[in-house]
Amino acid sequence: MKIAIVGYGKMGQIIDDLATKKGHEIVAKLKETPTLSSLNNADVAIEFSNPEVAFNNIKICLENKIPVICGTTGWLDRKSEIEKIAIENDTAFLYGSNFSLGVNLFFDLNRKLANLMANFPEYTIQLEEIHHTHKKDAPSGTAISLAEDIIINNSTFDSWKLEETEKNNLGIEAIRKDEVPGTHSVFYRSEVDEIEIKHTAFNRNGFAMGAIIAAEWIQGKQGIFSMKDVLGLN
Missing domain, CATH: 3.30.360.10 (Dihydrodipicolinate Reductase; domain 2)
Known part of the structure; x- marks a missing residue:
């Protein structure tokens, strides 16, 4: 996959390392709000940022038909808006409060x-x-x-x-x-x-690997999902 990491902090760096070792290509490492050009035709965006900017980060990705795996917490009062945007743009959104x-x-x-x-x-x-x-x-x-x-x-x-x-x-x-x-x-x-x-949790690696697995799973799908779907726990 071509992955855009939106929110390139500690978690973003671990995702970068583990995804690269799995053979994926990191096409964007963004600390700022994404744009169509900065997303570099990514197949999926993995978003781990801050509550204050998460909504806009996710919205821009979805409006450009890039599915989003989001692990940022603290912004969920607007989650229903994001889900509507994902559906309107025929793409996919998966939120996880924890990807481990x-x-x-x-x-x-x-x-x-x-x-x-x-x-x-x-x-x-x-x-x-x-x-x-x-x-x-x-x-x-x-x-x-x-x-x-x-x-x-x-x-x-x-x-x-x-x-x-x-x-x-x-x-x-x-x-x-x-x-x-x-x-x-x-x-x-x-x-x-x-x-x-x-x-x-002993370290952040389990969270990062779970997000990568979710990104692999969501390819070609449309709709709203959770880790229960990824792991078959429904």
Whole structure:
């Protein structure tokens, strides 16, 4: 493939290295807003930038009929607009709050456990996420995905909030610490015991490789997708 990397920071550099080793060609390494000419006829754009610029980055790629794999979090209040643009331009858009294979299996485990525990109100639920101090949004997109899946599967909750769980608001504690790539935990606590599921990332390579796999998968497709489609977890 010919790949445009939109948002050439730490993640972009890792994607560059791993994709090149897989035989793909990196035709653009963009730190600025893309243009038709700067995208260099890319087959796909992989977008890892900042919440403030993600919408415009994605919009320009889609309007030029370049499918987008997006891993930027913190801008999702406009996701429905992006999905409409992708459909109108007969191209494809795939957003992932986390592209790691392990995290996406963790998402599936979280949904199954939430459904199982819905019948046991004696357990309270709390989420925790730990990330490096450079991360700009809190809670993480991964933690929000975990919380939303619990809410769907447990009628006790109708929303999530930062800090502690309170009544019908599922709590997410967001911790920023040194250079932690990402750790996510879900706790079910009663007066007598605790059940915990946890995913710990050791480095960013898993996120980058998942994004490349998604880019390979989306070739020739039109529509709105997620990592569940890529991994056959639907």
